[in-house]
Amino acid sequence: MCLYDLKPGQQAYIHSVCGDAKLAKRLLALGCIEGTPVKVKMAAPFGDPIIINFRGFDLAIRKKDARNIYIKEA
Amino acid sequence: MEVIITIGIVLLAVFIFYKSAKKKTTGDCDCGSCTSHCPLYEERKANKSVKK
Amino acid sequence: MEMITAALLGNPNVGKTTLFNYLTGSNQYVGNWAGVTVERKEGFIEDRIKIVDLPGIYAMDTYSNEEKVSKEFLEKGGVDVIVNIVDASSLSRNLYLTLQLKQFNKPIVLVLNMIDVAKTKGMKIDYQKLSKKLGVTVIPISASKGIGIEEVKKLLKSGNFFSLYNENDYQYVEDEKENYKYIEEVLAESMIYEGDKRATIGERIDSIVLNKFLAYPLFVFILYIIFKFTFSWVGQPLSDAMDSVIITKIVSLLDILLQNSSSWFRSLIIDGIVAGVGSVLVFLPIILTLFLGISFLEDSGYMARAAFIMDRIMRKMGLSGKAFIPLIIGFGCSVPGIMSARTLESDKDRKLTALLVPLMSCNARLPVYALFATVFFPGNETFITFSLYLLGIGMAFLIGILFKNTIFRKDEEPFIIELPEYKLPEFKSLIRSTWEKGKGFLKKAGTIIFAMSVIIWFLSNFNFSGMVDMGNSFLAYIGGAMAPIFKPLGFGTWQSSVALLTGLMAKEVVVSTMGVVYGVELQKILLQHFTSIAAYSYLVFILLYTPCISVVAVMRKEFGNRMMIFSVLYQLFLAWVVSFIVYNIGNLVFG
Numbered sequence: 211m212c213l214y215d216l217k218p219g220q221q222a223y224i225h226s227v228c229g230d231a232k233l234a235k236r237l238l239a240l241g242c243i244e245g246t247p248v249k250v251k252m253a254a255p256f257g258d259p260i261i262i263n264f265r266g267f268d269l270a271i272r273k274k275d276a277r278n279i280y281i282k283e284a
Numbered sequence: 285m286e287v288i289i290t291i292g293i294v295l296l297a298v299f300i301f302y303k304s305a306k307k308k309t310t311g312d313c314d315c316g317s318c319t320s321h322c323p324l325y326e327e328r329k330a331n332k333s334v335k336k
Numbered sequence: 337m338e339m340i341t342a343a344l345l346g347n348p349n350v351g352k353t354t355l356f357n358y359l360t361g362s363n364q365y366v367g368n369w370a371g372v373t374v375e376r377k378e379g380f381i382e383d384r385i386k387i388v389d390l391p392g393i394y395a396m397d398t399y400s401n402e403e404k405v406s407k408e409f410l411e412k413g414g415v416d417v418i419v420n421i422v423d424a425s426s427l428s429r430n431l432y433l434t435l436q437l438k439q440f441n442k443p444i445v446l447v448l449n450m451i452d453v454a455k456t457k458g459m460k461i462d463y464q465k466l467s468k469k470l471g472v473t474v475i476p477i478s479a480s481k482g483i484g485i486e487e488v489k490k491l492l493k494s495g496n497f498f499s500l501y502n503e504n505d506y507q508y509v510e511d512e513k514e515n516y517k518y519i520e521e522v523l524a525e526s527m528i529y530e531g532d533k534r535a536t537i538g539e540r541i542d543s544i545v546l547n548k549f550l551a552y553p554l555f556v557f558i559l560y561i562i563f564k565f566t567f568s569w570v571g572q573p574l575s576d577a578m579d580s581v582i583i584t585k586i587v588s589l590l591d592i593l594l595q596n597s598s599s600w601f602r603s604l605i606i607d608g609i610v611a612g613v614g615s616v617l618v619f620l621p622i623i624l625t626l627f628l629g630i631s632f633l634e635d636s637g638y639m640a641r642a643a644f645i646m647d648r649i650m651r652k653m654g655l656s657g658k659a660f661i662p663l664i665i666g667f668g669c670s671v672p673g674i675m676s677a678r679t680l681e682s683d684k685d686r687k688l689t690a691l692l693v694p695l696m697s698c699n700a701r702l703p704v705y706a707l708f709a710t711v712f713f714p715g716n717e718t719f720i721t722f723s724l725y726l727l728g729i730g731m732a733f734l735i736g737i738l739f740k741n742t743i744f745r746k747d748e749e750p751f752i753i754e755l756p757e758y759k760l761p762e763f764k765s766l767i768r769s770t771w772e773k774g775k776g777f778l779k780k781a782g783t784i785i786f787a788m789s790v791i792i793w794f795l796s797n798f799n800f801s802g803m804v805d806m807g808n809s810f811l812a813y814i815g816g817a818m819a820p821i822f823k824p825l826g827f828g829t830w831q832s833s834v835a836l837l838t839g840l841m842a843k844e845v846v847v848s849t850m851g852v853v854y855g856v857e858l859q860k861i862l863l864q865h866f867t868s869i870a871a872y873s874y875l876v877f878i879l880l881y882t883p884c885i886s887v888v889a890v891m892r893k894e895f896g897n898r899m900m901i902f903s904v905l906y907q908l909f910l911a912w913v914v915s916f917i918v919y920n921i922g923n924l925v926f927g
Contacts, residue, residue: 305841
């Protein structure tokens with residue numbers, strides 16, 4: 211399962227990040243690492259990009275990139 | 285008298301024009317109407333303080 | 337004593353520039369969104385300590401341009417101490433950078449900013465323990481409230497940071513997971529989290545401004561309110577008052593003073609200098625109010641949301657939401673807009689963004705809109721000006737898509753942007769930055785606009801045979817040669833044509849040129865020379881045609897001759913075509 215599948219308001223835990231190397235590196239540096247609780251807060255008007263929240267701050271990412279963030283249930 | 289003042293005004297105008305045109309053609313900007321965060325503005329300020 | 341160099345580093349939007357301003361007493365602009373500091377800048381404490389403010393970054397190794405600037409400086413800039421400012425309310429992410437900074441083996445002063453926010457979020461931090469655990473000096477502050485700044489200053493001045501404990505018990509490893517594990521251990525011991533007590537106001541605001549149906553209408557509505565504020569409520573009335581009171585008084589006073597002077601001298605002073613400079617100067621209140629409105633938006637945290645909802649549209653042009661920032665800056669002045677395109681990652685992104693920035697209507701064009709809107713569309717000034725800004729945005733969008741599919745074929749760039757928390761902009765900082773702009777505008781009026789007015793007065797009153805009637809002057813000759821080009825657009829007079837030429841020095845000069853050639857009674861005389869539709873067509877041309885020389889020069893400096901020529905030509909062409917369409921359709925519909 212990946213972040214793309216979560217609906218606004220749902221929460222899960224990060225499993226891993228892959229895809230574009232630069233973007234992955236950035237997400238990792240921000241603390242988007244295994245075991246971090248993550249929540250999808252809301253989506254932009256046309257459903258993309260989305261706002262996710264982890265480690266207490268809001269981050270906007272595109273849905274395409276959300277597909278590369280794998281998650282797991284608690 | 286009028287001629288002298290006029291010459292003064294013209295000299296000043298040409299001087300300002302020349303200086304400003306020179307500045308502008310090197311890519312510098314003197315737009316005071318600049319936004320909030322003008323990278324150029326910051327650069328210039330930085331240079332100024334270095335000279336100090 | 338030798339100069340101490342302190343590098344100021346931290347995540348974006350944690351109050352770095354605010355601290356910098358406090359420490360050095362300078363007036364750099366602070367915005368509530370990421371990426372305000374593009375270049376590094378320097379300031380001093382008592383000429384003994386040099387503080388270098390570096391761009392905000394999240395880490396040292398994720399290949400962004402801002403990181404390159406910071407890294408290079410840390411390695412080669414002769415840095416004695418790193419002042420690492422962190423957001424106390426979001427420590428785990430902020431400390432990641434701290435761990436990376438420790439690799440540079442320099443003393444680190446960890447400035448914990450926003451301790452008040454952290455407290456309201458229910459975080460209790462044991463500073464002593466944090467300091468021991470990390471092996472750095474910790475100073476808690478609240479930069480926006482001015483708390484703790486003196487301690488930072490004192491420590492830097494004392495030089496004591498060299499001798500403080502530097503037990504480096506943790507070595508940074510190339511694995512994010514390990515690093516974060518360590519940070520969590522540190523925080524587990526030095527911070528107690530009692531849970532967020534605040535009502536989540538931010539989330540409620542977001543649920544409205546980012547709402548599926550409301551987001552875009554609200555975006556337009558907010559901009560409209562700012563324009564309304566500028567043109568109907570505050571700016572325009574002040575401008576009118578300034579025009580009728582100050583300028584008229586000055587003119588009548590000068591009339592009396594110069595009673596005995598020769599007519600040509602009176603003309604130079606009144607029709608040349610006063611009309612030229614005064615016609616622009618009256619727009620000072622409008623510029624200040626518009627700027628105040630935009631500053632308010634920037635400080636509030638809304639701009640990042642705007643970038644967020646615009647990403648969809650930016651992507652159609654092949655640009656990331658990050659390119660939205662140079663475009664927004666372009667509303668102030670195209671030059672810094674083009675320069676800030678530097679922060680974009682790919683060369684194509686930079687070029688495409690730089691080509692689009694001048695289509696964003698800059699402040700210098702505002703006096704022209706304001707003049708024509710008050711004369712030709714009284715009561716509808718807000719709408720007319722607003723429509724021009726929107727036209728610029730719309731054009732940028734169309735041109736962006738066109739270029740993307742022709743000269744700049746490319747893939748999408750990834751996009752992430754942090755959404756800062758909302759905050760109520762501080763009155764003091766709003767006033768300060770607005771005043772800075774006002775000063776800049778006054779300076780411009782006193783220098784280039786003054787100089788141009790004098791030059792234009794001479795060109796419009798002389799030819800090779802001496803002083804002549806304006807219709808036979810140099811200026812009329814030059815303008816007359818250009819006029820046929822603009823005839824199909826509805827404004828084929830030599831006056832309007834030559835104003836476009838002089839406007840290349842600075843767009844406000846369009847207004848001062850008209851002030852000089854039409855005289856002090858500009859507003860009444862203009863009505864005889866333009867129809868309303870021609871006036872609007874003229875404004876469209878002003879919006880879209882080649883911006884001032886500075887922009888052309890900066891384009892050349894950043895991207896070379898070919899780009900410069902291309903940008904000039906495409907904008908001329910675009911302006912002509914769009915004005916032509918507007919004029920002819922306008923005539924069909926309203927004519």
